[in-house]
C-alpha cells in the first residue's frame with residue numbers, strides 16, 4: 285500500500301520519465317463476453333488509475349494496455365508512439381477477440397493525435413470510438429452507455445490541480461536542464477545550488493498556477509512577465525531588509541528573470557492547451573492555420589469529438605462543421621488524423637510534437653534504433669518493442685491469454701499512410 289502510494293507520487297510528479305508497465309490484457313472486476321473493451325497506454329500510473337476508477341465504480345471491463353514505450357497517452361500519441369499500429373498489435377496479441385462477443389473498442393480521447401480509428405476498423409473489423417478525455421469521467425461515460433462523450437468531457441480543463449502537478453513536473457524537467465551549470469557555479473558560489481533549486485521549483489509552480497493571469501502570449505512572454513515581477517519583488521525586499529550587496533542582488537535578479545522566462549517558454553510542453561512549437565513560444569507569433577473544406581465535410585462530428593480545445597462548431601443549416609476558434613488550435617493533429625474525408629486543411633503535419641522534452645526523447649530513441657539496426661545487421665536478435673509481429677507476419681508469443689493467438693499479422697503501413 286505504502287509502496288504503491290510512493291510509486292503514484294513518483295509517477296505523478298515525474299512524468300517526464302517514462303515508466304512502463306507490461307502491455308497486455310487486464311481485467312477490472314469480473315468482465316464478461318459483453319463487457320466493454322477499453323484501450324490505454326502502458327504508462328504505469330495511467331493503467332493503475334483506470335483500473336482503480338473502474339473497480340471503485342463497480343464497472344466490469346477489459347482493459348487493453350498498449351505498448352506506448354511507457355509514455356502517457358497524450359505525449360505518446362503526439363510523438364507517434366501510440367498509433368493505430370500500436371492498438372492493432374495489442375488487439376492481436378492479447379487474445380481479446382476470443383473473450384468477447386462484440387467488436388467495439390473505447391479509446392482515450394487524447395490518443396486521437398496518433399490513432400486513426402478508421403484504419404483500425406479497416407484492418408481488424410473492430411469499431412473504435414473515443415471516450416472521455418479524463419479518467420475521472422470514464423465511469424459516468426460507461427454508465428450512460430452512449431456513443432459520445434459529453435462536450436464537457438471532451439475538453440481540456442487545465443484546472444488548479446492540473447496546473448499544480450504540471451508546474452511541479454516542469455520544475456523536475458528544468459532541473460535536469462539546469463543542474464550541471466548550477467553545480468559548476470556552486471564551486472565558487474557555495475549555497476548557490478540549493479537556492480537555485482528552490483528558485484526553479486517556486487518559479488515553475490508560479491508560472492503554471494498564474495499562467496492565465498500573466499500578461500503576454502503563452503510561452504516566453506508570460507514567463508518574462510513573471511520574471512520581471514519576481515525580480516522586482518526580490519530587489520525591493522533585498523533593499524528593505526538589507527540583503528546582499530547591490531552587485532549580488534542584481535545578479536540574482538538577472539538569474540530570476542532568465543529562469544522565469546525559460547520556464548514560461550517550456551510550460552506549454554506540459555499542457556495540452558498550447559502548441560509546443562519552440563519558435564512560436566519564443567517569438568509569440570502564431571503561424572498555425574486550420575480550415576475545413578466545406579464541400580468535403582460529411583458532418584460526421586469526429587473532428588469535434590477528438591479536438592481537446594473546442595475549435596469546431598456545427599452549422600445547423602448545412603449540418604457540416606466549420607472552424608469557429610482557429611486561435612485555440614494547438615496543432616495536435618487529431619482532427620486531421622481522423623477526418624474520414626480529408627476535409628481538414630492545415631499548414632502543419634499531424635501529430636509531430638515539437639516540445640523540448642520530445643526532442644530529447646526522440647533523439648535518444650533514434651540513437652537506440654540506430655544501434656539496434658547495427659546489432660541486427662550483424663546477426664542480433666532484438667524484438668521490436670511495440671510490434672505485433674517480428675516482421676515475419678507471425679503473432680508475438682507474448683500473448684497474455686490462454687487463447688491461441690491469431691496466426692497472421694498485417695502490421696503494415698506506418699502513420700500517415702493509412703488513409
Ligand code: SF4
Nearest residue numbers: 581582584585587623
Ligand atoms: S471529421 Fe471531417 S468530415 Fe467529419 S465533421 Fe469533421 S471535417 Fe467534417
Ligand code: SF4
Nearest residue numbers: 591613614616617619
Ligand atoms: S483543431 Fe487543432 S487542437 Fe483541435 S484537434 Fe485539430 S489540430 Fe488538434
